[in-house]
Amino acid sequence: MNTIISANNLDLTFQTNDGPVHALKGVNLDIDQGDFVSFIGPSGCGKTTFLRVMADLEQPTGGTITVNGVSPREARLNRAYGYVFQAAGLYPWRTIGGNIRLPLEIMGYDKAAQAERVEKTLELVDLAGFEKKFPWQLSGGMQQRASIARALAFDADILLMDEPFGALDEIVRDHLNEQLLNLWDRTGKTIGFVTHSIPEAVYLSTKIVVMSPRPGRITDVIESPLPKERPLDIRDTPEFLEVAHRVREGLRAGHSYD
Amino acid sequence: MRSVAPVLTVLAVIVGLWYLAVAPMNIRVALNQAERAGAEIVPEGAVQRRQTSVWRLMAQNTAFVSEGYALERPRLPTPVQVGEELWKTTGKMVMRGRAWSKRSLIYHGWITLQSTLWGFFLGTAVGIIGAVAIVYSRVADMSLMPWAIISQTVPIVALAPMIIVLTSQIGVEGRGLPKAIISAYLCFFPVLVGMVKGLRSPGPSQLDLLKTYNATGLQTFLKLRLPASVPYLFTSLKVGIAAALVGTIVGELPTGAISGLGARILIGDQFGAPLAIWSALFAAAILAGVLVTLLDVAQRVTLRRMGMAT
Numbered sequence: 200m201n202t203i204i205s206a207n208n209l210d211l212t213f214q215t216n217d218g219p220v221h222a223l224k225g226v227n228l229d230i231d232q233g234d235f236v237s238f239i240g241p242s243g244c245g246k247t248t249f250l251r252v253m254a255d256l257e258q259p260t261g262g263t264i265t266v267n268g269v270s271p272r273e274a275r276l277n278r279a280y281g282y283v284f285q286a287a288g289l290y291p292w293r294t295i296g297g298n299i300r301l302p303l304e305i306m307g308y309d310k311a312a313q314a315e316r317v318e319k320t321l322e323l324v325d326l327a328g329f330e331k332k333f334p335w336q337l338s339g340g341m342q343q344r345a346s347i348a349r350a351l352a353f354d355a356d357i358l359l360m361d362e363p364f365g366a367l368d369e370i371v372r373d374h375l376n377e378q379l380l381n382l383w384d385r386t387g388k389t390i391g392f393v394t395h396s397i398p399e400a401v402y403l404s405t406k407i408v409v410m411s412p413r414p415g416r417i418t419d420v421i422e423s424p425l426p427k428e429r430p431l432d433i434r435d436t437p438e439f440l441e442v443a444h445r446v447r448e449g450l451r452a453g454h455s456y457d
Numbered sequence: 458m459r460s461v462a463p464v465l466t467v468l469a470v471i472v473g474l475w476y477l478a479v480a481p482m483n484i485r486v487a488l489n490q491a492e493r494a495g496a497e498i499v500p501e502g503a504v505q506r507r508q509t510s511v512w513r514l515m516a517q518n519t520a521f522v523s524e525g526y527a528l529e530r531p532r533l534p535t536p537v538q539v540g541e542e543l544w545k546t547t548g549k550m551v552m553r554g555r556a557w558s559k560r561s562l563i564y565h566g567w568i569t570l571q572s573t574l575w576g577f578f579l580g581t582a583v584g585i586i587g588a589v590a591i592v593y594s595r596v597a598d599m600s601l602m603p604w605a606i607i608s609q610t611v612p613i614v615a616l617a618p619m620i621i622v623l624t625s626q627i628g629v630e631g632r633g634l635p636k637a638i639i640s641a642y643l644c645f646f647p648v649l650v651g652m653v654k655g656l657r658s659p660g661p662s663q664l665d666l667l668k669t670y671n672a673t674g675l676q677t678f679l680k681l682r683l684p685a686s687v688p689y690l691f692t693s694l695k696v697g698i699a700a701a702l703v704g705t706i707v708g709e710l711p712t713g714a715i716s717g718l719g720a721r722i723l724i725g726d727q728f729g730a731p732l733a734i735w736s737a738l739f740a741a742a743i744l745a746g747v748l749v750t751l752l753d754v755a756q757r758v759t760l761r762r763m764g765m766a767t
Contacts, residue, residue, distance in 0.1 A: 256665050275671060282669045284662045292684045292763040301680065305672045333764040 201232040203267060203357060203389045204253055210261030211248055211415075221414030222248040223259070228408060228417060232356075235383055235390045237400035238408045239446060240453070245415020246393045246408075250359050253391060254282050266357070278306060280357035281350030285365050287342035289334040289349075296321070296330035299349045306353055320348040323382060340371040344378070351386070359391045364399070376402055377431055384427070397450075398434060401425075401442045409446055411453025419449035472536055481511040482533035483525030488514060490528065491521050534735050542736040559716070562740045568717040569705050570744060572633060576640025577701040581694065583641060584648025591649075592656040592682070593674075602653075609646050613639060617708050632714055640704030644697040651693025655686025688765065691756035698748045706741055718744075 211223040223245045230236050238246035251257040252264060255271035266274035274280065281302075289298045296317050303313045321327050324344040334342055343363055350358060364372045376399060383390055394400050400407050401423070409419040423442055425433065433439055485506060492498045499517045500506055506514060515522050526535055534542075546562040557564050587605065590597040620642075621635040629635070659681050667677050709719025718741045725733030 254669055256668065275669060278671060280669070282666065284666065286662060288660075288662055288666060290681070290684070291765050292687070294764065302670045305667070305670045305676050305680070335764075 202229050203232050203234070204228070204230040204265070204391070206249075206252075206262065206264045208262040209249075209252065209259050209264055211245070211252060211257060212260045223252070224414035224416050226262070226415075226417055228420070230389060230391065230406070232389055233387055234406055235380075235392065235404050236406045236408060237392045237394055237404040238410060239394055239397065239400045240410030240450065241395070241412055243412040243415070244410040244453075245412070246410050247361050248415065249410075250361055250391055250393050254280060254359055256282075274357075278353055279355055280359050281353065281355045283343075283347055283350045283358070283360040283363045285362045287334070287339070287346040289342055289345055291334055293334075294330065295326065295332050295334065295337065295345050298334070298345060299352050302349060302353050308353075316352050316354075320352045323351060323385070324348040325378060338371075340367050340375060343367065343375065347379075347382075351382075355388075357389045357391070361393045362395070363392075365394070372396075372399070373431060379403065380429060397443050397446050401439060401446060402429065402431075402434060407442070407446055409449035409453065411450070416453075418453035419445070421445055421449070475533075475536055479531070479533050479535050480515060480522050480525050483528055483531045484511050484514050484518075484522065486528055486530070486532055487521055487524040488518060491524060496521070530729060531731060534732055538732060539735045539739055542732040543739055546736055547740075562718070562721070562736060565716055565718050565721050565737070566740050566744055569702070569709065569719065569741070572636035572705040572708070572717070573640055573698070573702045573744075573748070575633070575637035576642075576704055577644055577698050579637055580641035580644030580697060580701060581648050584645040584693070584697070585652050585690075587645070587649045588652030588656055589678075591653050605646060605649055608642070613643060613704060613707050614711060616642070618711055621708075632708075632717075636705050636708040636714075636717075639708035640701040643704035643707075644701035647696040647700060648690075648693045651689045651696075652686055655689030656682045658685050658689065684763070687763065688756075688760060691752065691759070695749050695752045695756075698752060699745050702741065702745050702748065 206226050206228045209223055209226040210221075213220045213222055226245075226249065238249060240246050248257055252259050253266055253271055255275040264271060267277070267279050269277070289295070290301070293301065299317045299320055300313050303316060308316070317330065318327075321330060324347055326341065326344055326348065329337065329341070329345075334345070337345065347358075347360075347363065350360075364375050367375065380403060392400075392403060405423050407419075407421040407423060408417055409421070410416065411418045421442060425438060425442065485503070488498050488506060489503050492501075492503070498506075498521070500509060525531070528534075531538065543562070546560065550558060550561040551563065555561060587597075587601055591601055592598075617635075617639050620638050621632070624635040624638065663681060664677070667681060672680070705717070706719035706722070708714075709717040710723050714720040715724075718737045721737035722734050725731065725737060
């Protein structure tokens with residue numbers, strides 16, 4: 200298996216007015232091609248920071264990390280990944296199609312290629328026919344799907360998602376989780392997914408990274424024994440509950456009750 | 458359309474208060490005039506009456522209170538008198554084909570409008586360029602912003618004559634340019650402040666998103682900051698054009714100008730013609746209303762086209 204992201208003894212310390220904050224300390228992790236990796240942990244455990252380091256949006260203060268074998272900065276310049284933020288963050292002055300076209304315009308795709316990719320990615324996230332609508336005409340779940348389409352439009356091999364469904368209700372979330380698995384299956388992308396929902400992490404991932412705060416570190420890495428084919432009711436099986444239990448144990452062990 | 462009723466209600470209250478105020482404001486003039494015409498007034502003589510309050514005068518001379526509503530040179534004209542004067546100096550002159558006569562408010566309004574528009578364009582350009590500099594350069598942020606704020610604390614009435622003297626020193630003929638500069642001086646500030654806010658309105662995650670695309674600074678400006686600032690820009694433009702009009706009128710006041718609405722106000726004051734002052738005042742207010750309304754329509758159309766109509 201090809202290693203796509205490799206972190207080695209990674210440190211990141213923020214200097215704040217209240218002294219240094221150790222967002223990441225001694226983090227080691229390998230992510231293989233085609234993995235669906237979830238990062239789970241309480242707030243302040245560094246899961247989002249870790250994802251942002253992979254995306255070259257934060258600079259580590261120690262250790263090494265490679266993305267596609269090169270530094271995160273080079274990977275970013277090569278447009279190796281698409282990033283989905285917690286808020287959909289669609290431009291209100293652009294239609295859904297226009298929003299998906301944004302990265303393509305910036306990256307200099309010609310008009311025909313733009314139109315083709317917009318159509319393709321809209322279909323991928325099940326939003327065909329909404330190209331001409333403005334963001335405010337869509338529900339929150341649809342907006343988030345459009346923002347995933349925007350991240351997919353330029354066909355990066357890696358998809359980094361920072362709590363993309365965190366602001367959505369449970370029912371919409373279930374639906375989007377199912378769709379995301381389907382999309383991952385069809386595209387074969389490597390996905391890094393930050394969440395604080397245990398069922399979401401277990402349902403989606405091939406690998407679950409449990410993190411804990413102060414300092415932000417990895418306490419457990421769980422290789423999921425669940426099959427690739429996952430209907431929603433897999434969540435009632437003993438295997439699923441076992442993994443969920445292990446995640447919960449990992450979270451409890453890492454949590455200092457001070 | 459929902460706002461029509463409240464607006465009309467407020468208007469009715471203002472007109473009502475105005476009518477009530479006319480009687481005490483004009484009672485002395487009315488009594489002096491009646492006394493000269495031979496009427497019996499208590500107390501006798503204008504000097505005597507100066508010691509008496511207007512309320513007392515009204516109470517003692519109830520028969521002459523109504524005279525205050527039909528004076529030729531009232532201290533406070535009635536709304537109808539102002540309306541008649543406005544009509545006499547605009548619509549009526551147009552019907553007689555004398556719209557461009559020196560006595561017509563259309564002529565003076567046009568003079569003022571020209572300077573206002575020049576000042577507005579100049580001020581808007583300076584405001585936008587200044588805002589871009591402030592947003593993109595820390596040095597400009599720290600050096601320009603304090604000066605922009607200080608500039609607005611200097612009374613424009615004090616600056617106006619200097620601007621006129623200085624522009625004439627460098628060989629600029631006429632009052633068009635100095636008036637436009639004075640008006641731009643007032644107009645640039647709201648545009649600058651609004652545009653700085655608008656250009657800075659995209660949040661960190663929006664900027665991060667463009668960073669993940671490896672977008673250039675120019676792309677970030679054109680595709681994110683500029684469109685995000687459009688709603689702020691229009692709000693500032695509406696404030697700015699009203700400020701530009703005020704600036705132009707102030708520029709016409711202390712400078713010996715003979716045309717423009719500001720000049721009409723000053724001349725009306727010097728020649729004791731309150732009706733001329735009030736009608737010029739209302740002409741200026743109507744002009745401001747029209748300009749702001751036009752920008753409001755432009756704002757609605759633009760935002761609707763951009764899909765940001767609310």
